[in-house]
Amino acid sequence: QQQVKQSPQSLIVQKGGISIINCAYxxxxxxxxxxxxxxxxxxxxxxxxxRPDVSEKKEGRFTISFNKSAxxxxxHIMDSQPGDSATYFCAASMSSGGSNYKLTxxxxxxxxxxx
Amino acid sequence: NAGVTQTPKFRILxxxxxxxxxxxQDMNHNYMYxxxxxxxxxxxxxxxxxxxxxxxKGEVPNGYNVSRSTTEDFxxxxxxxxxxxxxxxxxxxxxxxxxxxxxxxxxxRLTVV
Numbered sequence: 001q002q003q004v005k006q007s008p009q010s011l012i013v014q015k016g017g018i019s020i021i022n023c024a025y026x027x028x029x030x031x032x033x034x035x036x037x038x039x040x041x042x043x044x045x046x047x048x049x050x051r052p053d054v055s056e057k058k059e060g061r062f063t064i065s066f067n068k069s070a071x072x073x074x075x076h077i078m079d080s081q082p083g084d085s086a087t088y089f090c091a092a093s094m095s096s097g098g099s100n101y102k103l104t105x106x107x108x109x110x111x112x113x114x115x
Numbered sequence: 116n117a118g119v120t121q122t123p124k125f126r127i128l129x130x131x132x133x134x135x136x137x138x139x140q141d142m143n144h145n146y147m148y149x150x151x152x153x154x155x156x157x158x159x160x161x162x163x164x165x166x167x168x169x170x171x172k173g174e175v176p177n178g179y180n181v182s183r184s185t186t187e188d189f190x191x192x193x194x195x196x197x198x199x200x201x202x203x204x205x206x207x208x209x210x211x212x213x214x215x216x217x218x219x220x221x222x223x224r225l226t227v228v
Contacts (some may be wrong), residue, residue, distance in 0.1 A: 009155065043205050043219030089157060102148070102173065103217060107157040
């Protein structure tokens, strides 16, 4: 059972454009939703995260939009740059039921930003 | 500040061989995790630990074992390697606080032939 579904699998955007990656989750007990960025040959690194008590969080060019009723959240990258080319993973975790904050990851989106 | 350090970076194993993937962190984090990453499949949790002496299975534990004798170290043992264990393995750590960042190592690329 895939608890976090991510789309699209790959995305090509022109420099300056907006990149949008979507995730949907099933478990309503999830209460922490981070996005990780991974460059080739490197481990994932936290990009931005949100909790379900807010609908949007913005950090620079990166914004998370969160829709609790639809059980969906998305990453928007404004003014996309070639240096943003990477694999992006959404994830979710819960802090109840003895889950010990384990992250459940989506399958990832390979973003390519063309110059 | 080294963060999470994994060794080796690359390894080729023959079917049936065994090996240990090393992971150490210097952030005094209680929680440590092992994930495997396969193309197009995201990261799957193999084992995790909430502190020294305490470990538990994740989503895909078969064929692996772990131990946690110290806060810093969390080695992953592969017994009787199989081609299905060809993957990139990531170790991660996090503080024992709800909703905080997990820090990942650089990964170990393992090929079983």
